[in-house]
Each structure stands twice: as structure tokens, then as C-alpha cells.
Amino acid sequence: LxxxxxxxxxxxxxxxxGAALAASDAAAQVTYQAPDTHVxxxxxxxxxxxxGWIVAIIQPETQALAKVVTLRSLTAILLGGGIGLALVAGxxxxxxxxxxxVQLTRVAERLAHGEQSAxxxxxxxAELEVLGRTFNLMAEELTGLLGxxxxxxxxxxERVLKRTSELANARDEADAANRARGRFLxxxxxxxxxxxxxxxxxxxxxxxxxxxxx
Numbered sequence: 001l002x003x004x005x006x007x008x009x010x011x012x013x014x015x016x017x018g019a020a021l022a023a024s025d026a027a028a029q030v031t032y033q034a035p036d037t038h039v040x041x042x043x044x045x046x047x048x049x050x051x052g053w054i055v056a057i058i059q060p061e062t063q064a065l066a067k068v069v070t071l072r073s074l075t076a077i078l079l080g081g082g083i084g085l086a087l088v089a090g091x092x093x094x095x096x097x098x099x100x101x102v103q104l105t106r107v108a109e110r111l112a113h114g115e116q117s118a119x120x121x122x123x124x125x126a127e128l129e130v131l132g133r134t135f136n137l138m139a140e141e142l143t144g145l146l147g148x149x150x151x152x153x154x155x156x157x158e159r160v161l162k163r164t165s166e167l168a169n170a171r172d173e174a175d176a177a178n179r180a181r182g183r184f185l186x187x188x189x190x191x192x193x194x195x196x197x198x199x200x201x202x203x204x205x206x207x208x209x210x211x212x213x214x
Contacts, residue, residue, distance in 0.1 A: 100128040104135060116143045 110118035
């Protein structure tokens with residue numbers, strides 16, 4: 001049995017390794033502290049059953065685990081880098097999505113204020129591109145419907161104006177007929193009242209005058 005410094009020894013230098021190998025049929029691994037150097041050692045032993053030998057390797061624990069520590073550090077670095085790249089990529093994607101949504105919101109506000117020519121531009125995000133095309137189709141249909149409503153309103157206004165003009169003409173004709181009737185009644189009443197007054201007067205005279213045989 002040899003230690004890391006090339007000193008030959010026996011199981012007494014690694015009693016825990018000897019006990020572990022005695023209890024094992026194949027291989028054993030133990031950690032112990034060297035009594036003379038106070039260095040923490042990692043010992044691995046394998047029993048060669050055919051020759052009856054036991055082959056053991058003893059290394060300082062720091063040296064044996066150096067690669068593990070290196071791999072752990074490398075893993076931490078790679079993990080941190082991956083998280084950083086994922087964060088940057090996420091912020092980039094969120095920025096693109098946010099810009100597209102802001103554009104969509106502004107176009108919707110312009111349409112709400114009567115700007116019928118407002119449309120959503122192209123987007124590099126496939127889903128938002130589909131949403132933009134659908135929104136533009138909806139805006140086209142809405143513009144067509146508004147045009148139809150405006151045309152119907154114009155026709156209705158023309159019909160109302162025409163009907164109003166016809167009613168005004170009918171009212172004027174009725175007023176003229178009423179005035180003509182009033183003038184006719186006034187003149188007819190005068191022409192009838194004068195003879196009737198004369199006739200009534202003569203009737204009163206005749207009633208008050210006694211009649212003789214002649």
C-alpha cells in the first residue's frame with residue numbers, strides 16, 4: 001500500500017480502508033485523515049481474488065475531487081450563461097410582441113376616432129401577423145358597412161327633404177284655399193245681408209201698417 005508521497009505502508013496507515021476491504025468482496029472507498037500530515041485523503045481499494053492481492057489508490061481528497069469541482073463550476077457558468085441568454089431572448093421576444101400589440105391598440109383607437117384608412121402593419125411574429133391580417137379584414141368590412149350606412153342615411157335625408165317639401169307645398173295650398181274661402185264668404189255675406197236687411201225692413205213696415213180694402 002502506497003500513499004500519495006510514495007511511502008510504502010500497510011493497512012495500519014489506512015485502517016478504515018482495511019476494514020472496508022475486509023467487509024467487501026470487490027472494491028471499497030473511504031475517506032480518512034493521515035495521522036502524520038493531517039491531510040484528508042480519499043482511498044479506493046480493489047481486491048484481486050486470484051492473486052490474493054489488494055490494490056489501493058490513495059489521493060488527497062481535494063486532488064481527487066478537483067475535476068468534480070471544475071465540472072461543478074463549469075456547470076454553474078453554463079447554467080448562468082444559459083439563464084442569461086434565455087432572459088435576453090425572452091426580453092427580445094416580449095419587446096417584439098409588445099410593439100405589435102401597441103401598434104394594434106393605436107390602430108384600433110384611430111378607427112374608433114373615425115380614421116377608416118388606419119390599418120395594422122406587418123409583424124415578424126407569426127401569431128401576431130395572423131391577428132393583424134384578421135384585424136385588417138375586420139376593418140375593411142367595417143369600412144364597407146359604414147359606407148353602406150352613410151349611403152342609406154343620405155338617401156333617407158333626401159327622401160325626408162322631398163317629403164318635407166311636398167308637405168310644405170300642400171300646407172301652402174291649404175292656406176291659400178282657406179284664404180280664398182274666407183274672402184268668398186266675406187263677399188257673399190255682404191251681398192246676401194244687404195237684400196235680406198231690406199226685405200226684413202219691408203216686412204216690419206208691412207206688419208206695422210194697417211191694410212185697407214183698397
